[in-house]
Amino acid sequence: MYSRNISNSVIKRLPRYYRFLGELKSEGMTRISSKELSNKMGLTASQIRQDLNCFGGFGQQGYGYNIELLQGEIGRILGLDTPKRAILIGVGNLGRAVALHVNFESKGFQLIGAFDKREALVGQILRNMPIRHISSLDEFCRENLPTAAILCIPKDAAGAVTEQLIKLGVKGFLNFSHYDLAMKHKGIAVENVHFGDRLMTLSYNIDNLE
Amino acid sequence: MYSRNISNSVIKRLPRYYRFLGELKSEGMTRISSKELSNKMGLTASQIRQDLNCFGGFGQQGYGYNIELLQGEIGRILGLDTPKRAILIGVGNLGRAVALHVNFESKGFQLIGAFDKREALVGQILRNMPIRHISSLDEFCRENLPTAAILCIPKDAAGAVTEQLIKLGVKGFLNFSHYDLAMKHKGIAVENVHFGDRLMTLSYNIDNLE
DNA sequence: TAGATTGTTAATCGATTAACAATC
DNA sequence: TAGATTGTTAATCGATTAACAATC
Numbered sequence: 001m002y003s004r005n006i007s008n009s010v011i012k013r014l015p016r017y018y019r020f021l022g023e024l025k026s027e028g029m030t031r032i033s034s035k036e037l038s039n040k041m042g043l044t045a046s047q048i049r050q051d052l053n054c055f056g057g058f059g060q061q062g063y064g065y066n067i068e069l070l071q072g073e074i075g076r077i078l079g080l081d082t083p084k085r086a087i088l089i090g091v092g093n094l095g096r097a098v099a100l101h102v103n104f105e106s107k108g109f110q111l112i113g114a115f116d117k118r119e120a121l122v123g124q125i126l127r128n129m130p131i132r133h134i135s136s137l138d139e140f141c142r143e144n145l146p147t148a149a150i151l152c153i154p155k156d157a158a159g160a161v162t163e164q165l166i167k168l169g170v171k172g173f174l175n176f177s178h179y180d181l182a183m184k185h186k187g188i189a190v191e192n193v194h195f196g197d198r199l200m201t202l203s204y205n206i207d208n209l210e
Numbered sequence: 211m212y213s214r215n216i217s218n219s220v221i222k223r224l225p226r227y228y229r230f231l232g233e234l235k236s237e238g239m240t241r242i243s244s245k246e247l248s249n250k251m252g253l254t255a256s257q258i259r260q261d262l263n264c265f266g267g268f269g270q271q272g273y274g275y276n277i278e279l280l281q282g283e284i285g286r287i288l289g290l291d292t293p294k295r296a297i298l299i300g301v302g303n304l305g306r307a308v309a310l311h312v313n314f315e316s317k318g319f320q321l322i323g324a325f326d327k328r329e330a331l332v333g334q335i336l337r338n339m340p341i342r343h344i345s346s347l348d349e350f351c352r353e354n355l356p357t358a359a360i361l362c363i364p365k366d367a368a369g370a371v372t373e374q375l376i377k378l379g380v381k382g383f384l385n386f387s388h389y390d391l392a393m394k395h396k397g398i399a400v401e402n403v404h405f406g407d408r409l410m411t412l413s414y415n416i417d418n419l420e
Numbered sequence: 421t422a423g424a425t426t427g428t429t430a431a432t433c434g435a436t437t438a439a440c441a442a443t444c
Numbered sequence: 445t446a447g448a449t450t451g452t453t454a455a456t457c458g459a460t461t462a463a464c465a466a467t468c
Contacts, residue, residue, distance in 0.1 A: 007434075203288050
């Protein structure tokens with residue numbers, strides 16, 4: 001799609017640009033300069049211009065950027081206009097909370113299935129979907145071809161399921177488990193979310209404030 | 211405590227070292243070289259040695275590192291041995307899941323309180339704690355002096371509460387809201403957890419695989 | 421001792437910031 | 445046109461990797 005070799009540092013900033021521009025838009029603003037945006041976001045104007053110019057010249061000299069247009073472009077770059085089918089693996093407290101709390105639709109995904117190994121959960125309704133037994137995963141994926149999976153299962157269970165999912169064509173993972181997906185499989189996209197690691201970093205930063 | 215100016219890149223890697231060393235320890239291993247560890251973790255041996263040497267010489271030439279000793283050191287560096295009192299603000303699906311799912315004790319924290327504005331939740335028991343009404347936050351904090359807060363509330367509500375918490379001496383935040391804490395307040399430690407941003411990044415990376 | 425592997429310095433690489441000519 | 449602000453190149457800064465002498 002867009003050229004390869006856009007650095008990860010840039011990509012990781014795009015969602016935040018997207019959010020800020022969305023807010024400015026909803027406040028009724030129509031244009032903004034890189035300088036003004038940099039003040040609001042705590043970045044340098046230079047960085048903003050560099051980041052955006054990885055993808056094209058969205059601004060106009062002497063004017064700045066059209067907020068709505070720019071947000072639209074960033075949304076397209078992020079692929080939010082091409083929803084990817086996603087399934088949830090593991091409907092414990094965390095899986096349930098993620099399913100209910102996150103607005104997948106506005107983030108480029110469509111949650112089409114939820115799976116658990118616990119019979120007691122099977123058939124329960126979660127966000128308009130019935131929870132399915134993990135044994136039906138293969139069949140479901142062959143019929144519905146999900147592109148992404150949200151892993152809310154313990155480390156021990158993750159290895160086998162990811163192996164299975166990758167064979168079934170799943171290309172991206174939001175990984176809440178401590179299973180090191182990215183190490184074991186190449187050619188897939190992985191975002192790790194590790195609360196524990198973040199808490200430890202927070203602990204260090206609290207102890208070393210100032 | 212430890213010298214200032216340890217780069218954030220290093221700090222963010224420490225929890226992962228800590229986890230890997232814990233696993234190796236529980237597998238019965240007692241020593242490891244930077245080379246071997248680098249293979250397991252997908253880093254360079256050079257980086258591991260550089261990272262560790264920010265804090266001291268924990269290894270031994272010709273031998274490598276003692277796993278148990280090294281893990282202990284990293285734990286201390288992260289401050290896991292000095293538990294910090296933390297409170298949970300917002301006991302919706304997400305707050306509840308975080309409280310139940312995360313092992314605070316092993317990550318340097320002690321969860322001592324949970325608050326919500328919804329009367330219906332007040333008095334319910336969450337992880338051995340009664341959920342308290344947000345109106346009792348001031349009194350509770352003055353008595354129990356929490357150092358950290360987990361913010362599981364919507365953006366709109368976050369501004370006022372964080373202002374209040376900072377006045378009450380809270381120094382660190384695990385922030386699940388889209389309220390931009392770090393921008394508005396200086397001299398505090400903030401870890402942001404934004405599922406939505408991570409999903410958008412994942413969306414991009416799926417669309418741009420290979 | 422000889423071999424292995426660290427601690428540490430130097431070289432490289434990448435990301436951020438500064439500067440400014442192009443241009444709306 | 446004059447002023448503002450981009451797009452883009454060059455300079456700086458920081459982080460990663462390589463190399464190797466020190467040493468267990």
